[in-house]
Amino acid sequence: MDRRELERELERLHADAWGWALACTGRDRALAEDALQNAYLRVLSGRARFEGRSQFKSWLFGVIRMTAMEELRRTNRWRARSRDVDMADASDPSPGADVMAGETERAAALVTAMRALSPRQREVLQLVFYHGMTIEEAAGVMRISLGTARTHYERGKKALAEQITHADVR
Amino acid sequence: MNDFDMELKRRFAELRTSDERDAPDFGAMREVAARVAASSDRRPARWLAIGVIAAAAACVTLAFLAVQHSRSDARVAEVWWTPDTLTDLTHFVSPTDGLLRSARHTIETRTLFESVLDGVEMPVQTKSSKGD
Numbered sequence: 001m002d003r004r005e006l007e008r009e010l011e012r013l014h015a016d017a018w019g020w021a022l023a024c025t026g027r028d029r030a031l032a033e034d035a036l037q038n039a040y041l042r043v044l045s046g047r048a049r050f051e052g053r054s055q056f057k058s059w060l061f062g063v064i065r066m067t068a069m070e071e072l073r074r075t076n077r078w079r080a081r082s083r084d085v086d087m088a089d090a091s092d093p094s095p096g097a098d099v100m101a102g103e104t105e106r107a108a109a110l111v112t113a114m115r116a117l118s119p120r121q122r123e124v125l126q127l128v129f130y131h132g133m134t135i136e137e138a139a140g141v142m143r144i145s146l147g148t149a150r151t152h153y154e155r156g157k158k159a160l161a162e163q164i165t166h167a168d169v170r
Numbered sequence: 171m172n173d174f175d176m177e178l179k180r181r182f183a184e185l186r187t188s189d190e191r192d193a194p195d196f197g198a199m200r201e202v203a204a205r206v207a208a209s210s211d212r213r214p215a216r217w218l219a220i221g222v223i224a225a226a227a228a229c230v231t232l233a234f235l236a237v238q239h240s241r242s243d244a245r246v247a248e249v250w251w252t253p254d255t256l257t258d259l260t261h262f263v264s265p266t267d268g269l270l271r272s273a274r275h276t277i278e279t280r281t282l283f284e285s286v287l288d289g290v291e292m293p294v295q296t297k298s299s300k301g302d
Contacts, residue, residue, distance in 0.1 A: 011196050018193040019186055029192070037199050044200070045207035107185040129175075129182040161174055164181075 001050055006043060009056050016131055020061050023126045024068035027111060031075060035068035042067065054140055061127070061141040113163035121156030124149055 001009075010017070017036060025031040039060070042048040048063045050056060114122050120142065127138035139149035 007200060010200070014196040015186075015190045015193055019189045022189060033194055036194070037202060040199055040203040041206050044203045045210055104184055104188055106181055107188045110181045110185055125178075126182075129178050130186055157174070157178070160178070164177075 001052075001056075003044065006050075010040060010043065010060070013057055013060060016057070017060060017064055019130055020126070021064050021068060023122065023130070024065050025072060031071055032068070035064060035071045038071065039064045039067040055137070057131075058133070058137050058140050061131075062143070065123075065141060109164070109167055113160055113167060116163050117156050117159050118152070120144070120152045121159065124152045125156045125160060128153065 017039070018032070021032040021036040021039070022029070025035055039048075042063055043050075043060070050059050053059075114125070117125070123142055124135065124138045127133045127141060128135060133141070135149050135153050136146055138153075139146045142149060144152075
């Protein structure tokens with residue numbers, strides 16, 4: 001895949017990639033922008049190379065996921081050094097009020113409900129319901145087995161149903 | 171897909187629409203990535219040049235040391251391996267050689283015959299004629 005082709009593919013998937021970067025960074029907009037920018041840099045500079053073993057979208061999501069994890073680690077180290085946040089926040093960053101402000105009420109409720117799930121449950125549900133992937137494709141992005149992905153999917157969906165029902169009753 | 175799956179899909183679609191509204195401009199991100207990628211493309215060439223210079227310097231240093239070493243070896247050979255020194259070596263006597271010699275002397279046993287009769291002169295018997 002040459003540079004021009006790569007740029008075309010990235011542009012086509014930009015909205016999807018942005019949503020995935022947000023999910024990978026706990027919906028922290030600044031962090032998601034940094035992660036996505038660095039992921040694009042890796043792809044365009046050739047440091048991350050698409051070998052054609054999977055779909056381009058799955059591969060790109062894998063790159064974004066890895067880059068976001070690095071960004072989170074780097075930010076958490078920096079935050080721990082400056083002692084601004086406690087360890088719980090550092091291990092699982094949550095969006096602030098400003099992040100939530102732009103989202104619709106139902107979307108915000110979904111984001112809140114998703115926060116009760118484990119990171120892997122969140123990831124698999126995001127990939128399947130938000131990005132329209134199959135569980136198998138989601139497993140490829142998350143680098144886990146299909147069986148494990150399926151388990152996280154089922155448990156995550158059950159937990160999310162409880163959270164949403166609970167929120168709706170309130 | 172059951173009702174809950176459909177409900178989830180609808181909610182995620184709403185979230186997606188909301189996210190898309192706030193998505194950063196792709197063009198700007200691509201520009202930054204392309205600029206950084208171009209500058210990092212030049213970086214390996216610079217590192218390669220530094221590496222070549224360092225390797226050349228190391229080669230010159232090694233060659234210099236090798237020449238120095240071989241010269242000092244030749245000088246040692248000049249000093250030691252002359253015909254005179256060879257002759258000296260064949261006549262070399264160790265400073266502790268005397269100890270070995272005296273030890274050998276000590277453990278040598280003298281023969282009894284030698285020790286008893288050495289230096290003893292037998293008296294010459296002359297015939298005397300009684301009544302001569």
